Amino acid sequence: MKLMQLQRTMARAVMQPLTSSERMQRRAPDGGPMKRYASRFIKPNDRLTSFERLEIYNRQYWFRVLSALSEDFPGLRAVLGERRFDAMAKAYLIANPSRSFTLRNLSARMESWLRKNPKWAGANQNLALDIVRLEWADIEAFDGKAERALRPEDLANAAGPRMKLALQPYVRLLSFRYPVDDLLLEVRKEDEDTDFASNTFAEHRKRKRVRAVAKLNPAQIFLAVHRVDYSVYFRRIEQEEFAILTSLRQGKTLGAAVESAFRKSAVVQEDRPLKVQNWFQAWATLGWFCRPEKKRAAR
Amino acid sequence: MSANRFNGFTDYGIGIGLRAPHYNHILGRKPVVDWFEIISENFMIDGGRALHILDQILEQYKVVQHGVSMYFGSAEKLNREHLRRLKDLVQRTKTPWLSDHLCWGSVDGRYTHDLLPMPYTFEAARITAQKVREVQDFLEIPIAVENVSSYAEYHDSEMTEWEFLNEVVERADCGILLDVNNIYVSSQNHNFNPLDYVNSVPAHRVAQIHIAGHSKYRKYILDTHDHPVIDPVWKLYERAILRAGHTATLLEWDDSIPSFQEVHDEALKANKFLRATALAEAV
Numbered sequence: 001m002k003l004m005q006l007q008r009t010m011a012r013a014v015m016q017p018l019t020s021s022e023r024m025q026r027r028a029p030d031g032g033p034m035k036r037y038a039s040r041f042i043k044p045n046d047r048l049t050s051f052e053r054l055e056i057y058n059r060q061y062w063f064r065v066l067s068a069l070s071e072d073f074p075g076l077r078a079v080l081g082e083r084r085f086d087a088m089a090k091a092y093l094i095a096n097p098s099r100s101f102t103l104r105n106l107s108a109r110m111e112s113w114l115r116k117n118p119k120w121a122g123a124n125q126n127l128a129l130d131i132v133r134l135e136w137a138d139i140e141a142f143d144g145k146a147e148r149a150l151r152p153e154d155l156a157n158a159a160g161p162r163m164k165l166a167l168q169p170y171v172r173l174l175s176f177r178y179p180v181d182d183l184l185l186e187v188r189k190e191d192e193d194t195d196f197a198s199n200t201f202a203e204h205r206k207r208k209r210v211r212a213v214a215k216l217n218p219a220q221i222f223l224a225v226h227r228v229d230y231s232v233y234f235r236r237i238e239q240e241e242f243a244i245l246t247s248l249r250q251g252k253t254l255g256a257a258v259e260s261a262f263r264k265s266a267v268v269q270e271d272r273p274l275k276v277q278n279w280f281q282a283w284a285t286l287g288w289f290c291r292p293e294k295k296r297a298a299r
Numbered sequence: 300m301s302a303n304r305f306n307g308f309t310d311y312g313i314g315i316g317l318r319a320p321h322y323n324h325i326l327g328r329k330p331v332v333d334w335f336e337i338i339s340e341n342f343m344i345d346g347g348r349a350l351h352i353l354d355q356i357l358e359q360y361k362v363v364q365h366g367v368s369m370y371f372g373s374a375e376k377l378n379r380e381h382l383r384r385l386k387d388l389v390q391r392t393k394t395p396w397l398s399d400h401l402c403w404g405s406v407d408g409r410y411t412h413d414l415l416p417m418p419y420t421f422e423a424a425r426i427t428a429q430k431v432r433e434v435q436d437f438l439e440i441p442i443a444v445e446n447v448s449s450y451a452e453y454h455d456s457e458m459t460e461w462e463f464l465n466e467v468v469e470r471a472d473c474g475i476l477l478d479v480n481n482i483y484v485s486s487q488n489h490n491f492n493p494l495d496y497v498n499s500v501p502a503h504r505v506a507q508i509h510i511a512g513h514s515k516y517r518k519y520i521l522d523t524h525d526h527p528v529i530d531p532v533w534k535l536y537e538r539a540i541l542r543a544g545h546t547a548t549l550l551e552w553d554d555s556i557p558s559f560q561e562v563h564d565e566a567l568k569a570n571k572f573l574r575a576t577a578l579a580e581a582v
Contacts, residue, residue: 001455002374006418006455014415015409043452050451068412098412099409101368101378101380102343143348143349144346144347169345169346227347
């Protein structure tokens with residue numbers, strides 16, 4: 001068998017889902033018996049059949065990717081419950097096998113996939129989507145790129161309605177239908193973090209259980225997921241703040257961003273200047289601003 | 300013999316894997332450690348805490364990069380994004396050599412994130428060696444390939460695992476990261492004499508040695524990196540350094556990780572063998 005053919009044959013078996021008792025399926029990817037499929041390319045030894053030897057790799061694959069997904073989404077596990085999460089995770093991984101050299105990116109397509117496959121979350125679809133978006137934003141904020149931050153005095157010297165500002169790449173702006181920040185923080189109290197790749201094998205899948213959450217009442221919130229001293233924080237922001245920051249990220253000028261943010265705002269006219277001033281002060285202090293791409297390149 | 304062109308003519312001593320549970324201890328207490336090995340993929344990111352920690356470690360310690368997903372043995376082309384990010388990290392760490400596994404793990408762009416065993420064929424050796432050369436050329440540092448633990452063998456194999464390793468490293472003109480625990484694990488799983496393996500390795504190409512613990516099950520052994528090193532593995536280590544000389548040695552402990560001190564103490568047991576070898580060489 002040519003190398004490519006052998007690797008395709010083995011990968012199909014290794015990536016085929018396990019049975020409910022976490023063993024290799026009796027049926028092979030080609031529809032025939034797995035025993036025959038395995039014996040075509042794997043040698044038996046005095047202790048293990050070809051099937052059993054292949055099964056070691058099949059189980060390791062699923063233990064590894066399911067554990068990675070499970071670590072990425074403790075909040076979603078709490079929303080769906082462990083059993084439903086496991087079934088959903090398996091379906092997600094069948095549809096979205098890893099296409100990256102790093103497991104860090106394994107969850108990148110979860111939001112879009114869950115949106116197209118609402119049956120997994122059922123009545124909790126909106127909550128599930130919210131928590132997935134927050135958990136992915138958390139991953140991106142944790143190891144996203146940081147540019148040199150503009151200091152408050154940089155802004156004070158250059159500020160004007162035609163000024164353009166960029167946001168730090170690691171800052172994520174999100175609006176939610178549920179207060180999922182509180183939910184995730186609560187879940188995490190019970191769930192330790194492990195975020196490192198290694199190359200070891202495990203005999204059993206590692207499971208960390210989270211408690212299923214009680215029903216969460218909807219409440220629209222706006223969040224900036226950001227980091228301070230290399231730790232990620234969820235900062236609740238007002239709708240107008242969210243609008244200004246989103247506009248700035250889209251490349252609008254300061255003046256246009258502020259104007260459009262207050263177009264339908266309930267904030268009374270006379271309160272607006274002070275609010276905007278305080279917001280900018282806070283954002284600058286947190287180091288959220290950096291120079292737009294074009295200016296950085298031109299320097 | 301240990302400082303050679305495959306480890307950048309360095310003479311590193313005994314290191315341990317840099318793992319998150321030990322960060323506070325290392326940065327707070329600054330223990331004396333010859334060097335740390337990092338898993339490259341954990342630091343091939345754009346920013347954040349991991350890189351910040353790494354930069355602090357780099358200020359005080361020697362660091363060598365070890366990868367888990369280059370998949371030299373995959374029949375498909377190398378992942379250019381992976382290489383680009385790896386080169387960025389190499390420039391940051393200034394690692395004198397870089398290691399990854401003699402295995403495959405991806406096909407048609409899909410990754411298993413596992414170290415799957417190679418068929419020991421001449422075709423596989425040719426393809427693998429070519430990819431090692433490409434990586435070496437791109438990164439502009441010496442590459443060492445590591446033998447993996449395996450749980451399966453293929454009908455297609457045309458040679459032993461150690462003959463395959465030799466075939467690859469000669470064709471690629473690269474170094475070897477000799478994992479004596481992996482040799483032991485595979486020898487038990489495939490019924491061969493591990494000393495035959497150690498004795499067959501071209502000693503002048505050994506850039507580094509790995510030691511680790513494993514777990515024994517009824518019908519096979521798994522490379523779990525969650526136990527101390529057992530005596531038969533130390534014996535292989537002793538034989539390996541007798542052949543290769545005072546070689547950079549690294550203890551891997553990746554699961555159920557004990558305290559920093561416990562891990563470091565376990566690694567330092569290698570000193571007993573390194574001193575004996577040095578004495579033997581002196582006489």
